[in-house]
Amino acid sequence: MIEVLAKDLRKPKYLHKIPNDKPGWYQWWASIKALELLLNSPYISKKYMADLFPLLHRREYKGDYYYCIYTGIATKGSIRSRLNWHVNQHHTETAVRSGTLSTLRQTISSLIAGNQYDEFATNELIDMLLVEYSAMNYQIKSAEAMSIIEQIEHDEQSKYILPLNIKGNYHTAIQPFLQELREVRKRSK
Numbered sequence: 001m002i003e004v005l006a007k008d009l010r011k012p013k014y015l016h017k018i019p020n021d022k023p024g025w026y027q028w029w030a031s032i033k034a035l036e037l038l039l040n041s042p043y044i045s046k047k048y049m050a051d052l053f054p055l056l057h058r059r060e061y062k063g064d065y066y067y068c069i070y071t072g073i074a075t076k077g078s079i080r081s082r083l084n085w086h087v088n089q090h091h092t093e094t095a096v097r098s099g100t101l102s103t104l105r106q107t108i109s110s111l112i113a114g115n116q117y118d119e120f121a122t123n124e125l126i127d128m129l130l131v132e133y134s135a136m137n138y139q140i141k142s143a144e145a146m147s148i149i150e151q152i153e154h155d156e157q158s159k160y161i162l163p164l165n166i167k168g169n170y171h172t173a174i175q176p177f178l179q180e181l182r183e184v185r186k187r188s189k
Contacts, residue, residue: 001027001134003061007127009087015080019135023145024079025152026133028086028104028164029059029066034128038069039163043114043188044180048163055173057160066130070104070164071156075146079135087126091119096189107164107181110188 006028008014030038035056040047056067074082086102091109095101096116101109105122113121138145154168161171166178 001132003130003132005127006087006129006131009083009131010127015084015087018078018080018083018133020078020080021140022079022135023073023075023077023138023140023142023149024082024133024135025071025073025149025156026079026083026131027068027156028070028072029061029130029132030069031064031066031128031130034125035067035069037125038108038111039177041111041184043111043184044177046176046180048177052161052163052174052177055161056163061130068160068162069129070107070162071153071160072104072165073149073153074140075149076141078140079133083131083133087131091117091122093117103166104164106185106188107166110185111181114184114188116185116188 004014036049039049039052058065058067086104089095089102089105091101101116106116108125109116109118109122112125136145136149138148157165157168161174162169163174163177166181169178
């Protein structure tokens with residue numbers, strides 16, 4: 001796995017280091033400050049930080065602790081294009097209304113601003129995150145890549161509590177938060 005601060009992926013010199021011809025998978029990690037902003041959102045009825053914090057997978061990066069909040073895959077396109085979409089996508093009216101805004105961006109903007117049109121607030125939070133990714137040596141859209149990479153995503157979601165993953169997240173401890181997350185996402189469009 002290769003790690004990079006999300007804010008660095010706004011710069012072409014860092015973004016272009018990621019393979020544009022490989023599928024892969026990735027994880028998003030939040031500092032305690034970013035985690036508190038997400039889990040104690042003013043747009044949900046309860047502050048979830050105290051309940052969920054002890055359950056989250058953590059790791060150290062350059063002397064600070066980060067907590068895994070989201071995992072995703074790129075099988076239909078390159079790992080570079082997927083991460084670029086999450087980091088650099090614009091919150092146009094068409095993207096928000098049609099649901100083509102990155103799922104991660106929808107969730108972050110809903111929790112941070114209560115409004116999926118607030119690209120600035122979303123970018124500020126994204127710039128606080130760490131991304132870890134793995135480009136895999138398979139062909140994009142190949143059955144082999146889809147099978148193996150989807151299994152990795154499934155395994156990660158089974159093993160860890162990931163508060164921003166909605167689909168496939170069945171841990172009972174996270175269900176009250178996810179229910180509110182679904183509701184705030186609907187309201188914020």
